[in-house]
Amino acid sequence: MDDMDEEVLQLFVEESREHLGGIEDDLLAMEAMDGLDEDLVNRVFRTLHTIKGGAGFFDLINLQNLAHSMENILDLIRKDELQTTKMIVSSLLSGADTVASMVDNLEASNDYDISDHLSVFDGILKGEPAAEEASVVSDNTVVNEAEDQDVEPEAAADLELVDEGSSPVAELIPETSAPPEAPAPDTSGVAATADTETPAAKAAPAKTAGTGDQSIRVHLTLLDRLMELAGELVLTRNALLQSVETGDPALLQPAAKKVDAITSQLQRAIMSTRMQTIDIVFSKFRRIVRDLSGQLGKQINLEILGEDVELDKTIIEALGDPLTHLVRNSIDHGLETPAQRKAAGKPPFGKLRLHAFHEAGQVVIEVSDNGAGIDPKRIANKAIEKGMVSEEEIARMTEKDVVRLIFQPGFSTAEEVTDISGRGVGMDVVRQNLAKVGGVADIESVLGGGTTIRVKLPLTLAIIPSVLVGISTENFAIPQVNVVEMVGIAPDEIKSRIQHVGGVAMLRLRGELVPLIELTEFFGITKTYRETDTGSVSNDRRDRLADRRENDDPEEMTTNARGGVERRESADSSVNIVIVAAGAFKYGIRVDELHESAEIVVKPLGMHFRGSNEFSGATILGDGTVALILDVDGVRMLSGASESQQTESDMRTRDSEEAKDVDSCSILIIQHADDEVYAVPLQLVARIERFSTSDLQDVGDRKAISYRGGILPLLSLDGIVSSQALDMSGGEFYVIVYTVGNEEIGLMASDIRDIVDYKDTIDNRTHKRAGIAGSMIVNGDILQFLDLYEILELDDPEWTEHLIGGTEDTDLTILLVEDSPFFQSQMKKEIEAAGFVVLTADDGLLGLEMLSTHPEICMVLTDIEMPNMDGLEMVRAIKAKPEYAGLPLVAVTSLAGASAEQKGLDAGVDEYQIKLDREQLVDVCRRLAKPHAVNA
C-alpha cells in the first residue's frame, strides 16, 4: 500500500463513492421489483464489480472479498437463479454499508471483520436460506443495525429520541458510536458493538471528515453560462473604463446599468452552482423508514414529493439531522402498529409523507404522518409539571399553542425520554438546528389523525435580506426573518413606555412588556474604544436608557450631547427600536439609526469569532465599510434574558393577542411610481382589479374604464399627492375600487406590493398634508397613508360633494374617545365634515370626565384599547349611571372580530364600527345621534 499511487487511489475512492451513492436506492428498488429488472440488477452488479476490480489492484483484500461475494449473489439474481427476498436485500444493504465504510477508510479496510457478511452470503449462495432463514434473519438484523452507523451517523444526535427500553431501535443507537476510526474491534462481534463507549457525538465529525464534501459538481451548461457572463462583464468593464476616460456621461449611464444587470445575473448563476436538489436528503429516508418500520413492526408507506426542489448546499447539509429526527419521531411515536391502527379504524399501512415545495420565496418542507397525533393534554401536563407554564396559562392557550410548547427549550431532556411516550422529545434541538440555517419550524397535530411539521427555509444563506441599523458609530445588519417590527417612540413617550423591571429595560408594546437589549452596553461599544483614524478614545457616561431620559439636568445634557455619537441623548430625539424574534422570544434592540433594508452578501468571520455566538457573519456595505450580522438568538442567550422571562413574555403575547387584533389595521400597500409607495386601509377597499393600459378611456376630462357593464371613474395620485406620473410602463395597472356615496371610484396604482397587518401607531404629524393622513413604517419602508376621501375631494371637489351629498349642519355634539392621535384626528375630521360638533378625549377616564362636564353630548364613539381606562370599562361605567340611559354608545375598532364584538355588546355597546370607514361612521352618527332630553 505504501507505493500506491495516491492520485489513482483517490480516483478509485471518488469513483467508488459515486457508485455507492446509488446502490442503496437500487437495492431497495430490487426488493420492490416485480419479476426481474435486468438493468437494475446489472447496475448494482457493475458497481460491485468495479469496486472489486479496483480493490484487487490496490491489494485491498477485504474489500475485494466482500465485493466479490456480493457480486456472486447478484450474479445469481441476474441469471434468475435466485429470487430476491427481503432478507437477501437486507444482507446486501448491510454489505453495501460495510463496503462504503471501507472505501471511506481504505487504510483500515483490511482490519474490518467481514466474516459475518461472508457467511451470510455463503449461506444464500448455497441455497440454504429456507432452512436457516429464521436464524440468519435475526442475526442479520443485528449486523444491519451495527452497520447503520456508517450511513447515517446523524442518528447519533438523535439519541434521546428513542426509548431507552429494550426495543430494537434503542440498540441501534449506542452502535452509531462505533466509528470508522476503530472499525476492527467494533465489528468483530455483535456483542462488542453494543458496549462501545465512544461519545456519540464523535460519529458525526468522523462522517464529515470521511466524505469530505468540499467539491461540487456543476453542470457544463451552467459553467458555460458563467463564462459567457464573465465575457460580458469584461466587455462592459472596457466600456465603463472608456467612458470614465473620455468623461462622457452619456456613455457612463448605459455602462453602469449593464454592469448592474450582469452582476445580478452573475450572482444568480453562481448561486445556482451552489444549489442542490433536496433529493440528497430525502433519498436516505427510504432506507431509514424501511429499517425502522421493520424493527418496530410497523407498516409504513413513505411518500416523497418535491425531491427536485433546490436549496443551497449549506442548507441541504444542515437539514439531514433535524429531518432525520422528525422522520424517526414520526415512525417511532407518531405512526401506530397495524393492530393499533386497525383498532382505531384506520388502514394498517401508516403514511409518512415528505413534501418539499416553494412558497413565497421560501422552501417549505413538510413531514406529515397519519398516525396518532399529539395529545395536547399530555403536553400541557408535562409543561406544567416542568414548571414551564402555569395551569392558568395553559387554560388561556389554544390547543395548537399547547402543542407548540414542545419546541420550547427545556421541554424535554434525555432523562425524561421514558416518562413521555408522546412526541416532542428533543424538538427544541430540532428547532435550534433549523434556526442555524434560518429555518423556522411549526407543528400541527390532530389527535388520532396525525401530525404535520412544517419547516420553512430560505433558499440560500449566502444572500439574506436584512435591515441595516446604526448603533453609536457602528453598523449592524439584522436578518429580515428575525425582524418583527420597528417601533419609533416619540420623546414625550419614552418615559412612560420604557421602564425598568428588575434591572431590565422593558418596552411597553400594546400591553406587552418586551425586554430591551442595549447593544452599546452589551458590546461595550462606546465605553472606550480607540478610533483608529484619530486614535482618540471616547468615553461614554452611559446610563440606563430610561434614567437618561428622566434626567433633565441641563449640565448633564450638554456633557452627553458632545459629539454626534451622543445625539440620541438630547431630549428631543425619539428612540428607534427594532423588535426581533428569537424563536418564541421577542426582544427589542435600541438603534440610533435605521438605514435601509438590503440584500446583503454574507461573509464569513475569522477564527477569533468562533466563540462569538452573537454574530453570524459580516457584510460589506455600499461604502466599503463592514457591518456585522447580528445573530438574534446568540445575542439573546448572551444577554442573559432568562427562560422564565421568555415564557412570561410569551404568555403575555398570547394573552394580548385578541386585544391586539382590535387595534391592528390591515393595510394595502400600493406602488405609484418607483420608490413611491402608499398605504390604503384595506377595509375601505371593495375590490382590486387589473387592467391593461389599452382599456383606458377618456370620459370628459377624467380617465375611466368600462367595467362590469358600467363606467368606473378612475383617479390617479399624480397631481394630487404625487409629483411623479403613474408608472404604467408594464402595460398594465391596478385599480383599487372603493365606494363613495353610492358610486364606485377606482384608484390607479402601478403595482400592489403587499397586504400587512399594521399594529403600531400611525404617525400623523411628520407626513401630514392634503390627501395624506399620516405615515407608518412597514418593513423599514416609510409608507404614506392615503386619505381616500380627501384625495377624491382634492381631485374634484364638486363631484365629491355631489357624491356625498351636502352636509347639513346640526348642533349635535358627539364625544369621541380615542387614544391614537391619528385615528382621533381622522375621525374627528370626518364627523365634523358631516356637520357634527366633536369633542375628544384620549382615554376612558377623560371620556367620563368630558361626559359629566358636557351635558350636550348626545352620542359617544369610543375606541376599545386605551390606556388608563379602556373603552369597555368606560361603557360599563356609563351604563351604570342612570342619567346616561339612552345615550347611544358606539365602539370603533380598526378590525372587527366576532369575539371582540360580543364582548362589546355584552358591555352595553349599541353598535360596532370600523374606524376608517367614513361612510359608515357618518351614517351611524346620523342615525343614532339625536337630541336627548335627559339633561337638557
Place this chain on the structure above:
Amino acid sequence: MSEALFLEDTEIIVFRVEDITIGLPITEVREIFKSPTITPVHTAFSYVNGVINLRGSIVTIIDLSKRMGLTINQDTKAVHIVLVEFGEELIGLLVDGIEDSVFASSDDFFPVPATVNGADSDFFRALFRREEDLVAMLDLDKTLDTEAA
C-alpha cells in the same frame, strides 16, 4: 525552543510595536498597507481590534501590542497592517510602524530570553541581531492561537 532558530538565510520584514522591534520572514507576510478604517468588533479576545474589508473579504485585525500585553504608549499610533496568512485565513496585524526589510543569515539568530521588552518570550521564535540592535522574530502560531488565550 527546539525549533526556535532559523536554519536558512531569510529576508525579514522589520516593524515596530511599542518599544519592541519585531521581524517576520518575508515569506510569511502577504501584504503591508496603511490601516483603513477598522470596524470595531466585540469578541472574547480583547486584542481583536476589529475587522476590515480587504477587497471583499473580511479580515480580522489583531492589535499586537494588546496581544502581548504591552503598556500602550499613547504617543504611538498603530497605523500599518501586516497581513499574514494563518491556516486558511488572512489576518491583519496592527503595528506601529514598518522599519525595514533586511537579509539575515542563519548564523545571526539567537534563542529568546525570558522577556523581550516587556513581552513574554512565548510570542517569539528567535532573536535576530541586526547591525546594532536586536529584532524579535514573531511566532505566528503562538500569537494567533485562539485556544490558549
